[in-house]
Amino acid sequence: MIHTPSITATKYWPGDMGRFSSHAIVFARLIIDDTDNGIQPFMVQLRDLDTWQICRGVKCGDLGPKIGYQFKDNGWCSFDHVRIPRTDMLMGLCEVSKEGEISLKGDPRTLYTVMMCIRMMIVREMPNVFMVAAVRIATRYCCVRRQFKTEQGSADERKVIDYQTTSHTIAKLLSRCMTMSVVGQWTCQEYDRMLNEVLHQRIFTRMDPCHHILSGFKALFSAQALNDIEEARRTCGGAGFQSYSGFTQIFANVSPNPTYEGENTVMLGQASRYLVKQLKKVKDGKQLSFPFTYL
Numbered sequence: 001m002i003h004t005p006s007i008t009a010t011k012y013w014p015g016d017m018g019r020f021s022s023h024a025i026v027f028a029r030l031i032i033d034d035t036d037n038g039i040q041p042f043m044v045q046l047r048d049l050d051t052w053q054i055c056r057g058v059k060c061g062d063l064g065p066k067i068g069y070q071f072k073d074n075g076w077c078s079f080d081h082v083r084i085p086r087t088d089m090l091m092g093l094c095e096v097s098k099e100g101e102i103s104l105k106g107d108p109r110t111l112y113t114v115m116m117c118i119r120m121m122i123v124r125e126m127p128n129v130f131m132v133a134a135v136r137i138a139t140r141y142c143c144v145r146r147q148f149k150t151e152q153g154s155a156d157e158r159k160v161i162d163y164q165t166t167s168h169t170i171a172k173l174l175s176r177c178m179t180m181s182v183v184g185q186w187t188c189q190e191y192d193r194m195l196n197e198v199l200h201q202r203i204f205t206r207m208d209p210c211h212h213i214l215s216g217f218k219a220l221f222s223a224q225a226l227n228d229i230e231e232a233r234r235t236c237g238g239a240g241f242q243s244y245s246g247f248t249q250i251f252a253n254v255s256p257n258p259t260y261e262g263e264n265t266v267m268l269g270q271a272s273r274y275l276v277k278q279l280k281k282v283k284d285g286k287q288l289s290f291p292f293t294y295l
């Protein structure tokens, strides 16, 4: 039985929940005979496959317009004693028998790699998809846009890229984008290494440092990307404010990144907590391994 105990327990925000999903994977507390066995995933049908009517006991809908990210129908959902078959619990890591006996088949920490994967994608996409697009538009525009006859001996107006301040801005944005791309690549490799060990050897030692790196970079990269996209837009003057420039779309896609998959302030707290633990180790005279040797 899937049940939302109070209105404040309503789930908000899942992408595709608003209109398009027939089913949801619901993370809910598994309670057997009044014993709380922690959070487990369950597959629950939301809409009838023929009529697309919302199923009995399910309440769900679209959250409505947002600042950006309009292509995604983020929604809300709650359940009123919805019955599902026992086998619709995803039992890869934890199993419940017909008799209600619970047994662990894997390490529940494995589930956490899913959220880490999405943070890894944010770290990879910020420079490689969005910042590079913004810097490309800005660089091209500044190379063809001419403003003021400020070059001695020339009747032509000067290309704005030739103004020291503009070239400094473009060079800074470009080099930051490239640096973040390289760091992003390294972060993906670290994640892959961790995932391989978790899935194939059940070794979890890389998980803590990987969580530190991913939560920290998720916050830094998403905030920096928004900042740099805005700076790139301003190098295009008034033209950058027109939607034809392409900046509207880039901004709309990047704007939720500091919020979703862990709000940035919370993410920075997670990242710094691990560093404080490392500092304690240094104080106790213990050796740290790369990349924390700088401490």
Ligand SMILES: Cc1cc2nc3c(=O)[nH]c(=O)nc-3n(C[C@H](O)[C@H](O)[C@H](O)COP(=O)(O)OP(=O)(O)OC[C@H]3O[C@@H](n4cnc5c(N)ncnc54)[C@H](O)[C@@H]3O)c2cc1C
Residues within 6 Å of the ligand: 012, 013, 014, 015, 066, 069, 074, 256, 259, 260, 261, 262, 263, 264, 265, 266, 269
């Ligand atoms: C466009 C978009 C798409 C989303 N898609 C999904 C989705 O598909 N699935 C899904 O499950 N969720 C989704 N979310 C939800 C998203 O993950 C949450 O909104 C996000 O994690 C922040 O949580 P919150 O809204 O509860 O903010 P809150 O936790 O209420 O944060 C509000 C403020 O409180 C501060 N704060 C909160 N806790 C702390 C703390 N411990 N220390 C210091 N400050 C704190 C925050 O920094 C923030 O400034 C989406 C959100 C957005 C905006």
